[in-house]
Amino acid sequence: MLQQDSNDDTEDVALFDTEEETANRPKKSKIRHPVASFFHLFFRVSAIIVYLLCEFFSSSFIACMVTIILLLSCDFWAVKNVTGRLMVGLRWWNHIDEDGNSHWVFESRKASSQENNPISEAESRIFWLGLVTCPVLWVIFAFSALFSFRVKWLAVVTMGVVLQGANLYGYIRCKVGSRKNLTSMATSYLGKQFLRQDFQYFSSGDGH
Numbered sequence: 001m002l003q004q005d006s007n008d009d010t011e012d013v014a015l016f017d018t019e020e021e022t023a024n025r026p027k028k029s030k031i032r033h034p035v036a037s038f039f040h041l042f043f044r045v046s047a048i049i050v051y052l053l054c055e056f057f058s059s060s061f062i063a064c065m066v067t068i069i070l071l072l073s074c075d076f077w078a079v080k081n082v083t084g085r086l087m088v089g090l091r092w093w094n095h096i097d098e099d100g101n102s103h104w105v106f107e108s109r110k111a112s113s114q115e116n117n118p119i120s121e122a123e124s125r126i127f128w129l130g131l132v133t134c135p136v137l138w139v140i141f142a143f144s145a146l147f148s149f150r151v152k153w154l155a156v157v158t159m160g161v162v163l164q165g166a167n168l169y170g171y172i173r174c175k176v177g178s179r180k181n182l183t184s185m186a187t188s189y190l191g192k193q194f195l196r197q198d199f200q201y202f203s204s205g206d207g208h
Contacts, residue, residue: 030120030122031120031122031123031126032120032123033083033086033087033120033123036082036083036086036087036123037083037087037123037126037127039078039082039083040078040079040083040087040126040127040130041126041130043071043072043074043075043078044071044072044075044079044130044134044164045130045134046071047068047071047072047075047160048134048137048138050064050067050068050071051064051068051141051153051156051157051160054067054068061152064156065155065156068156068159068160069156069159072159072160072163072164073163075163075164076163076164076166076167079131079167080092080093080167080170083127084127084167084171084174087119087120087123087124087126087127088119088123088124088127088128088171089108089109089119090106090107090108090109090171090174090175091107091174092104092105092106092107092170092171092173092174093105093107106170106173106174106177107174108174108175131164131167131168131171132168134160134164135160135161135164135165135168138157138160138161138164138165139161141153141157141160142154142157142158142160142161145157
């Protein structure tokens with residue numbers, strides 16, 4: 001079933017076009033896709049290692065830059081098109097309709113498909129850990145390059161932030177749903193934090 005976001009022409013759809021939803025089943029902790037799990041981390045971790053160590057092994061900035069960008073590009077393709085679908089049942093992509101309008105589609109596997117092909121809990125942890133941690137590191141590298149005046153590296157770290165940040169945003173949209181759901185979740189979380197702080201404040205006041 002298609003749910004289209006009228007604000008940004010995005011669609012949240014079922015990954016395998018299934019309509020039935022069943023009760024949640026226990027998720028297996030076994031790694032069912034070892035190759036996908038390996039390459040989900042290999043390219044992005046390799047890009048970070050090369051960035052940190054390349055100046056110790058090579059004096060050529062161009063060689064280092066090309067190597068890092070190639071690793072980031074391979075990672076972007078692998079995570080977007082392969083590992084997300086296999087490891088957590090999520091996928092995002094873009095298509096152009098007959099009128100020339102661009103549509104972003106965010107897909108997630110329905111519960112009925114998960115019953116026949118359950119998502120591994122271990123693979124899910126590996127996927128989200130790598131997906132979240134590496135973009136955060138690239139953001140840190142970006143600030144470090146900016147404040148240390150390593151201007152020539154800014155283009156490289158910006159590429160890391162953009163490519164890995166795009167996959168992170170896309171899969172969060174797949175997991176959460178539309179932008180409205182994402183906003184409502186953030187608002188709900190902040191509201192709970194304020195209520196908790198107010199409760200603690202009044203509780204401490206009553207204690208005195």
